[in-house]
Structure formats: C-alpha cells, structure tokens
Amino acid sequence: MFDHFVWSVLTVPVVMVALIALLADRLPPSPAAKILAWSAAGAALASLLNVVAFTVKAVAEIPVVADCFEWSYQTVIDDTRQVRWVPWLSSILMVSAAVAVRNVVARYRRGRAWALRFGEAESHDRIVVVPSEEIEAFAVPGRPGHVVVTTGMRKILTDDQYGALVAHERAHLEHDHFKLMLLSDLAGAVHPALRWVSDRVGYLVERAADEHAAETVGDRRILAQAIGTAALAAGGRPPLRLGPLASFARPGRAGVIPRRVAALLRQAHGGRLWPAALPAALAVSSLIWTGEAWYDLAELLVLAARH
Template sequence: MLTVPVVVVALTALLADRLPPSPAAAALAWSAAGAALASLLNLVAFTVKAAAEIPFVAGRFGWSYQVVIADTGHVRWVPWLCAILLVSAAVAVRTVVKRHRGGRSQALRLTASATGDQVILVPSEKIDAFAVPGRPGHVVVTTAMRQILTDEQYEALLAHERAHLEQDHFRLMLLSDLAGAVHPALLWVSRRVGYLVERAADEHAAAALGDRRVLARAIGTAALAADGRPSLTAGPFVSFAKTRRPGAIPRRVAALLRGQDHRRRLWPAAIPAALAVSSLVWTGEALYDLVELLVTAHG
C-alpha cells in the first residue's frame, strides 16, 4: 500500500531519461496516479475498519466490533494510523485542487477579453508566457517578453506553448500533482513530470520550426531576463521562462543543442504502468477482504 509509490519513484529515476519526453511524461503521470489511487483506496479501507472497531458505529450497522478488532488484533494501531493518513491526504488533495482552480481562474481573467485570437498579448513589465487550456485554449504573452525576443524566437515560444495545448499537458500535471498530494514519495514524480512536459513541448516546437538552436536561444534569453522576477500568474501554469526544477533550464537548452536521441525505446514505460496496475489489483483484493470481514462481523 505505502511502498509501491516508493518503487514507482525508483523506477522513474531509472527510466525517465531512457524514454522520449512525451510518452515518458504520460507514462509517469498515469503510473503515479494509479499507484496513488491504490494507496488512497487502501487508506479508505483501513479507515472503514477503524470506524467499525468503535462499538457505537458497529452497533449502528449490526457488526460485532470484537470480530473486526480481532482481524488485526496484533497491530491495532495500523487502521488508526491509516485514518490519520487519509485525513492528511484529503487536505493535501484539496490544496492541490484549490491551487489549480485558482491559477486557472486567474489565467482565464487574462483571456476574458479575447476576440478569437489564440495569442493574447498582455501589457506588463513582467517577462512571462504560458498556455491556458480551454475551448479554445490561449497563449498569453506579456509585452515585456515579446520585446526581448526576436521574431524567430517569438515564433519558437508560440510553437512551444501551442504544444502544451495540443498535447493536453495540463491534465498530466494535475494527475501527477494529485498523486504527490496523496503520497509524499510521489512528489518527486510530480516534479519530474513538470520537467518532461516542458521537454516534450520543446521537441514538438523544434520539429515544427525545423531549427533547434532558435528555440534554445529563446529559452535561454527569456530565462536570463526573467531571473528573479515574479510571474504574471500563480498556480499550475509553467512559464516559458521558468521551471519547477532547479537547473532544468540549462538541461533543456543542452538537450536541444545536443539533438534528439532516436535510439530511445517506448517499452520501458510499461514497467511503472504494470506496477501501478498490479497495485490496483492488490487493492481490489484488499477491498474484497474488507467486505468479507464486515459480512462475517454481521453474521
């Protein structure tokens, strides 16, 4: 229940750089979400068992609390620890949802006056640019950002942000952030997915432009100019000029200048996915065992 996410993190560390960025981001985000869901369901199951150990609750449902207690009598503290962890996870999940909703609402206010153009130029001295998902999605660019980039670099920026919209990277970031909220070990996966979606957008934009160096120079120019300055909006939207991971900007630039590695294979993505699926299967068995226990306690 609690160890599978740790194994997913270990596999992520080993496999993330062996996959192309786009499938790596999807595989890690969904694997982390699956492992987190399994962990959450296990916490719910043990919390229900803890509640069933309370005489008043057991009496309301016709259960024998002595039978329920006897099932884990040698480790009576486990169900109650799980109840505490479930509350903690619920608070963390609520915080993530609130942050994503708040950031989205703040960004949508910037696009409220859009007249059909996908790109919205916002008057601001802050050096910022990001994509806002929706129907249709938009790309927000500040006037300060536009001024520091050449026309070629500006087109590279737009191609990068449009890639975020086309590949639905915001869903992957939300999944990984929720997984990190459920299980602290998965916070590392969340940060890794944030980096990989940026790399995926870089590769997509570089392919569209046909010039990797222009995009690399655009990223470097924007990052240097925005260093130490606040972003235009908070929340889940990653600025073109900033990143969640320290040192990620130099790594992105280096990867673009180095060129795409076509030797990478997709099959390693199946390993964390299989582990996440197996954890859900084990969780199903645990839930079945809980139902059997409660039926026995009722009997």
C-alpha cells in the same frame, strides 16, 4: 489485510519514485509524461482505496458502530491485532489526503481563473499580447485555449525565437499538458512519496513541448536560444502568480533550464518506450491488490456479522 497495506501504501509509491528516477530521462518525453502521470495516479488511487478500506475497518472496531450493524467488533479487531495502529493511522492519512486534494484543486482553479482574465484581451490567432515589462509567456487551457505573451517577452526575442516560443506554448495546449500536471499533483497530494513525481512530470511536459516546437520550427538551436534568452532576462525579476501554469521563462527548479537547452542542442533521439511498462505494471498490480483488500474487508464484515 495488512499485506495489502504494506504493498499498496508503503511499498509501491516508493518503488514507483525509484523507477521513475531511473527511467524518466531515458524515455521519449511526450509518451513518458503521459505514462508516468497516469502510473502515479494509479498508484495513488490504490493507496487511497487501501487507506479508505482500513478506515472503514477502524470505524467497524468501535463498539457502538458494531452494535448498530450487529457486528462483532472483537472479530474485526482480531484480523489485525498485531498491527492495531494501522486502521487508525489510515484514518489520519485519509483525512490528510482529502485536505491535500482539496487544496490542489483549489490552487488549480484559482490559477486558471486568474489566467483566463487575459483571454478577455484582444487576441490574434489565439495569442494574447499583454502590455507588461515582465518577461513571461504561458499557455492557458480552455475551449479554446490561448497563449499569453507579455510585451516584455516579445521585445527580447527575435521573430524566429518568438515563433518557437509560440509553438512551444501551443504544444502544451494540443497535448493537454495541463491535465497531466493536475493528475500528477493530485497523486502527490494523495501520497507524499509521489510528490517528487509531479516535478518529474513537469520537466517531461516541458521537454515534450520543446521537442514539438523544435520539430515545428525546424531548428532546435533557435528554441534553445529563445529559452536561454528568456531565462536570463527573467532572472532576478519577481514572477507573476501563475499558480499551476508553466512559465516559459522560469524553470521552477534549479537546473531545469540548462538541461532543456542541453537536450535541444543534442541531436534528437526517440529513446525506448518499453521501460515505461514497469511503473505502469506496478500501478496495475497495486490496483488489483487493492481490489482484493476490499474483498477481504467484505469477508471480514460478513464473518463479524455471524459472531
């Protein structure tokens, strides 16, 4: 079983991060965000299932437990005698992943509950304008979702720039970007190596919304100006506590705003999508390999029951 641990827990997530680092900027933003988020989730699920399998093995090595099920605990131990630390490390990793996943889900729930309060305000065409000098705009998912814009943000943008902002935020709602971010954050919670993927998916969903908005308003430069104006005006101000929601004016990481603006000022190009098959295939192979790990575990426990 150790070879399954090496592949799905130690190797695939690291290779996944390397592939995404090489490919993300070379792929069309919208499909890339979806494929990379789901690939990371697949790799994380395979890793978690492997860790759970080894945790079961660790429990089966306990004499008291083995006696209850009439297993030979020595037979179970012998299967990974050279790496006896793996089952017990897996137990720690499983608990850590469970706590991290719980924290991510709680953070998303708090953020969404906080943002939904703005839905109680009067809206026009699912746009809620909030009286505030803060420079903020964000999309709140739901049925229906809505766009929140502060009066401070509205004042600094021209009508055309404001239209581009609204188109950008509506793209987040139409393409379920909130779910992609949740998916990638959960992947990062399960496996620490995949936490970097969440930042990359976050950038890609912003780029996807930018491209959608630029196509809607018909002028890439107007959206670039809106992003730059909002970012400059928001600089130095304390941010609202948006939790997992993406802010139009605040980049999250250094260098994101200049990259988005530069991409908008370039001529749009689709990019090739086929390289995205590499991380997807890697995730699928890890899931298949994980299925074999559970089959091996079942065989081991059957063997232990015979001794």
